[in-house]
Amino acid sequence: MATFSSRVSRIMSGSGSSDKAGLWPYIFVTPTIAFMLVLTFMPVLFQVWMSFTDFSLSNLRMDPEKFMAFINPPKNVGLENYRGILAADQAVIKIAGFYFWRTLFFNLWWAVSSVFTTTVAGIVIAVLLNAEGLWFKKFYRVLFILPMTMPSIVVNTVWRNMFDRENGAINLALMSIGGVFGFSPETFQIDWLGSVSAPLAWLFPELSIAGQPILFPMPTTYFAMLISNFWRGWPWVVVVATAALQSIPKELYEAAAMDGASGVRKFFNITLPLLKPAVVPAAILSFSWTFNLLDISYFLTQGQPFYQTEILVSVLYRLVNEQRLYGVGAAFSMIIFVVSIILFIITNRMLKATEAADV
Amino acid sequence: MxxxxxxxxxxxxxxxxxxxxxxxxxxxxxxxxxxxxxxxxxxxxxxxxxxxxxxxxxxxLASYSAVLDRPTANPATFWQLAFNSTLLSAGVAGASLFISVFAAYAFSRFRFAGREFLMILVIALRLIPGVAILVPLFVLFNGLRINNTLYVATTAALALACFAFTLSWFISRYRDNEAGTGAILTLVVGLFVAVMMAQTAYANYGKTDEFNLRTSLLGVGIAMLSGSLPFAVWNLKGYLDTVPKELEEAARIDGASFNQTFFRIVLPLAAPVLAITFFLSFMGNWAEFYISWMFLTEPETYTLSMTLWNIVGQYAANIPWNRFAAYSMVMAFPVAVVYMLFQKQIVGGLTLGGVKG
Incomplete structure (x- = not known):
């Protein structure tokens, strides 16, 4: 249809629609690009310069007489900031217990595991909700959207309250459930947000670089993070998966039922493969989003215990907003750029691979 | 079987x-x-x-009335905080929509040289975490200071000009019997911008310090725009791709110019799309915390999220939990209600643009 009418228009006007537009597309693009140049590219260039200096609080003042000139310009320190960050030099980064590779690996592990849990749960719940003849379907659909509508800061401060060691809702609930099975209340005095103990240690691989552990059994706090992210995260997967489920033709299931396929086989042989084109891109997007999700690390755990649950962006925010080390912060931002670009290339490859597999 | x-x-x-x-x-x-x-x-x-x-x-309901009166020891009332948050999120959503709808249309409909490159640029910007660009914005905005009287005079003049222009434009439209939904929407947006400017002028009137972009809501808004713009372009482009082209092509056959097609055909058709994108960016910015927490220093410019974090306190003991809870309910409620009301449209938007609420 579209090609037909565009052919008509080409015949009628004697030229293609894009030719007729002439310079207009460029004029339309200009405001956006201009704003991006001023608000993003120029600041990034400035940040590159800053990352080679020891810019700090004392350098902030600018000369009111001149345009953009510092009264007390910062010293050039070359690659010192980058070296200090990567080597965890306390003289540069001034965050006790910081180790770059550990934070990076924790960040990756955290993003992968939280996307995995929300995606699996989201798919299962979407399939359950999609069953034909299910009662109260509309009610569940509306209710399950609710977590998505809550502002992240509210969700995470509420979970922080509920995870409190004393009189927190989670511990109280565990106590009353545990009481039924004869556990003493002391069993559930769990210090969710501060304990160094690592439950389920066998689940996690261990790996060290130069004597510093970079992969380690996750502390209790990590599970608190995972739960908070899970509560707010799975409904989105349900939304994405439901849209894809509703486009699967019913005849496929009917044919499978005639062939005597069980529900489990139908799920793995029909539902999952047809969900893949929608869910895999969503999961990849969710990964890059969770990777830089400052909220949970900042509002819920504050990096406890001992900065183990800190992620890259939360270290950066601490560096800038608490330590006021703008030069080091700029270098840290540049490192985050590089990590983001590498992750983008990898995820893009994965996306292309899944697309190719579908064809 | x-x-x-x-x-x-x-x-x-x-x-x-x-x-x-x-x-x-x-x-x-x-x-x-x-x-x-x-x-x-x-x-x-x-x-x-x-x-x-x-x-x-x-x-x-005592904690609700306490919170709605004055949430913390800061001399800022709840309504002022809510106003600041609304101003920021609606202002940023409106501005990014207004700027990006043109680019989104060009990307969606025309295959011009350099299109691919510019689109990759936009995607790349979406990937940069907002926090990773805060350092230079903080330093640069902190350096931008002008005389306060000059600033108040400028914003007041801009408010007046915007008010006069929008009103006269709408009246001329109305006289020609062309005041459709688009014109009314433009009127509302124009008046909103005018009110925003007037409020800024009023809030800064009589201050002795020089105006600093960094500590102003305007500065925070501009910094937020940097993250919101690529999202708006991408989301709108995704939407416009689904709007059928036939009407535009018919209009062009009838001899409508590029501009006429855009303003008379595309924009009215895309009105629901614009509304959803506006709401999604409004939602995304409603609880913005990091930029305002880092930039703002004066209590009268504080936002809802900043105050929530002030109530919980980073390490405070004796948190008034009932007030915290009442405040959370009040802060989450309006957005949740709008979300539930327009659930169907928004959910469609979420799957299309690929956004996490």
């Missing part, structure tokens, strides 16, 4: 019951934190009970 039931896919009773139990458990896990916070918000005691009680025996 033929079955005699009418619908081979219909659930059996046993399956139905098992699924219902599972879904009820999930529903409980969804609703539990919300109920718990609600129960806490009507608790007369600021401490939490030592037993798990969802609803206190002597409920009171």
């Amino acid at each position: 033929f079955k005699s039931t009418k619908d081979p896919n219909a659930m059996k009773m046993r399956e139905q019951l098992i699924t219902q139990v599972i879904l009820l458990l999930i529903a409980f896990s969804v609703i539990f934190p919300i109920l718990y916070v609600f129960g806490m918000s009507v608790n007369p005691d600021p401490r939490r009970p030592t037993q798990l009680v969802i609803f206190p025996s002597t409920p009171t």
Whole structure:
């Protein structure tokens, strides 16, 4: 249809629609690009310069007489900031217990595991909700959207309250459930947000670089993070998966039922493969989003215990907003750029691979 | 293997019951934190009970009235905080929509040289975490200072000009009997911008310090725009791709110019799309925390999220939990209601643009 009418228009006007537009597309693009140049590219260039200096609080003042000139310009320190960050030099980064590779690996592990849990749960719940003849379907659909509508800061401060060691809702609930099975209340005095103990240690691989552990059994706090992210995260997967489920033709299931396929086989042989084109891109997007999700690390755990649950962006925010080390912060931002670009290339490859597999 | 039931896919009773139990458990896990916070918000005691009680025996709305009056010791009323948050999120959403709709249209409809490159640029910007660009914005905005009187005069003049221009434009449209939905929408947006400017002028009137972009809501808004713009371009482009082209092509055959096609055909057709994108960016910015927390220093410019974090405190003991809960409810409620009302449209938008609320 579209090609037909565009052919008509080409015949009628004697030229293609894009030719007729002439310079207009460029004029339309200009405001956006201009704003991006001023608000993003120029600041990034400035940040590159800053990352080679020891810019700090004392350098902030600018000369009111001149345009953009510092009264007390910062010293050039070359690659010192980058070296200090990567080597965890306390003289540069001034965050006790910081180790770059550990934070990076924790960040990756955290993003992968939280996307995995929300995606699996989201798919299962979407399939359950999609069953034909299910009662109260509309009610569940509306209710399950609710977590998505809550502002992240509210969700995470509420979970922080509920995870409190004393009189927190989670511990109280565990106590009353545990009481039924004869556990003493002391069993559930769990210090969710501060304990160094690592439950389920066998689940996690261990790996060290130069004597510093970079992969380690996750502390209790990590599970608190995972739960908070899970509560707010799975409904989105349900939304994405439901849209894809509703486009699967019913005849496929009917044919499978005639062939005597069980529900489990139908799920793995029909539902999952047809969900893949929608869910895999969503999961990849969710990964890059969770990777830089400052909220949970900042509002819920504050990096406890001992900065183990800190992620890259939360270290950066601490560096800038608490330590006021703008030069080091700029270098840290540049490192985050590089990590983001590498992750983008990898995820893009994965996306292309899944697309190719579908064809 | 033929079955005699009418619908081979219909659930059996046993399956139905098992699924219902599972879904009820999930529903409980969804609703539990919300109920718990609600129960806490009507608790007369600021401490939490030592037993798990969802609803206190002597409920009171006292913490709601306390929070709506003055949430913290800061001299900022709740309505001022709500106004600041609304101003920021609506202003940023409106501005990014206004700027990006043109680019989104060009990207969606025309294959011009350099299109691919510019689109990759936009995607690349979406990937940069907002925090990673805060350092230079902080330093640069901190350096931008002008005389306060000059600033107040400029914003007041801009407010007046915007007001006069929007009104006269709308009246001329109205006289020509062309005041459709688009014109009314433009009127509303124009008046909103004028009110925003006037408020800025009023808020800064009579101050002795020089105006600093960094500590102003305007500066925070501009910094937020940097993150919001690529999102708006991408989302709008995705939407416009789904709007059929036939009408535009017909208009062009009838001799409409590029501009006419855009303003008379595309924009009215895309009105729902614009509304959803506006709401999604409004939602995304409604609880913005990091930029405002880092930039703003004066209590009268504080936002809702900043105050929530002030109530909880980073390391504070003796948090008034009932007030915290009441404040959380009040902050989450309006957005949740709008979300629920327009659920169908928004959910469609979420799957299309690929956004996480």
